[in-house]
Amino acid sequence: MVEASSGMALPWESAQARAYAQRMNRVMDYIDRHLDTDVRLETLAGVALFSEFHFHRVFQAWCGETLGEYVRRRRLEVGALYLDHHREMSVLEVAVAVGFGSGEAFARAFRRHFGVAPSQWRASVPVRWAAQRDQLQTQQDRKIDQMPMSATGEDRGLIHLAGNFHMKVQLETLPAARVAYMRHVGPYGESVARFWAARFLPWRNAQGLETATCYGIGWDDPGITPAARCRYDACVEVRPEFSSTSPISYAQLPGGLYAVGQFSGTLAQLGLAWTYLLREWLAHSGRQLDHRPLLERYGPSASSDAATQTFRLELCLPVRAA
Structure with a gap:
């Protein structure tokens, strides 16, 4: 069922499968909007229009994770984003914003998921971003090298130089x-x-x-x-x-x-x-x-x-x- 949720064109995909994908999308969107609250199974079952009895099993079959695993992962991933991009927020403020009752609980879960403490994650921002930038630049250079030979040297040079972005x-x-x-x-x-x-x-x-x-x-x-x-x-x-x-x-x-x-x-x-x-x-x-x-x-x-x-x-x- 994972392929159906991705929205890719599948010849066997039924109208029922597409409807299920829409319902799961609504649930995922609801979870992201309410990470700072107690996300309850009965509420999510209502969003998906499933019975509470069947919802947890359907969610796991569709997403490949239990509901608890998915919510925990999204809280930690959004917490990591906050640590990256909202340096004005303390670790405790980030923890509360993504639904953890304390900074200690957030730190323990964060370390289990990412292998480092939240403060270490935040301190590593320059190194991680530089590594990601270098990886993207390398991927771009490989794409340029694979361009058809019909592309002129001038065209290839322009595409390569565009890696130094100065967008308006x-x-x-x-x-x-x-x-x-x-x-x-x-x-x-x-x-x-x-x-x-x-x-x-x-x-x-x-x-x-x-x-x-x-x-x-x-x-x-x-x-x-x-x-x-x-x-x-x-x-x-x-x-x-x-x-x-x-x-x-x-x-x-x-x-x-x-x-x-x-x-x-x-x-x-x-x-x-x-x-x-x-x-x-x-x-x-x-x-x-x-x-x-x-x-x-x-x-x-x-x-x-x-x-x-x-x-x-x-x-x-x-x-x-x-």
Whole structure:
């Protein structure tokens, strides 16, 4: 059942399987919004429209983890993100924000999961981020070396030099938006691109939404969450009266202040672009990262070029005053 939850196109996937995926997505989203509370089984069963008797077994079969394991993992992963990006928060404040009753309980669980204490994790931020940046740069260089020989030396040089990101970034207040979305669960990168092409875009175009603004939302940090469990939503903005059946779910993207970076490059460079925004621009901006989701926005200026395997979009980083 894991493949069905990823949203990949499967010839045997039934309408019932798609409906189950929607219900599990609602449960996961609810858990993320209520990590600081006592997430009760009966409440989640109601969100999923399952009986309490069957819900725990269905959740484990679908997600590959028990409900308790999933909630604990999400609390610790979000706690790690807070330690990375919200240095104004103490370890105790982080612990409470993700549902732990004490700093000691959080520290014990954190060490079991990540192998280090929360304070050590926070102190290792520069080293970990540099290692992730170097890994992304190496992956990009390999992609360049694998480009078809038909690409000119000039083209290859431009793509390689684009690794030193200096995106134009400006602050914008984005309105809230109702979106229809499909969810992919698995590694980011090329598998997400295939998901858009094989699954989401054919559905969007069949609905006559070719000109509507689209969004991509990566809910997890691949430096923290195992690649096989990373969640990504492909979304399209829809009007309030729009309605469609499975495999679509609906959500309301919150508006607010975003740092919007104009990205133009290859898929291999997209991770570097996010790294630049989160770990270079943000550190010198005088702003704090907000708790709203990070967005890839495909608006009127978005484009793609199959010949050069490049595309243009906007990276939207939610921010607030320091």
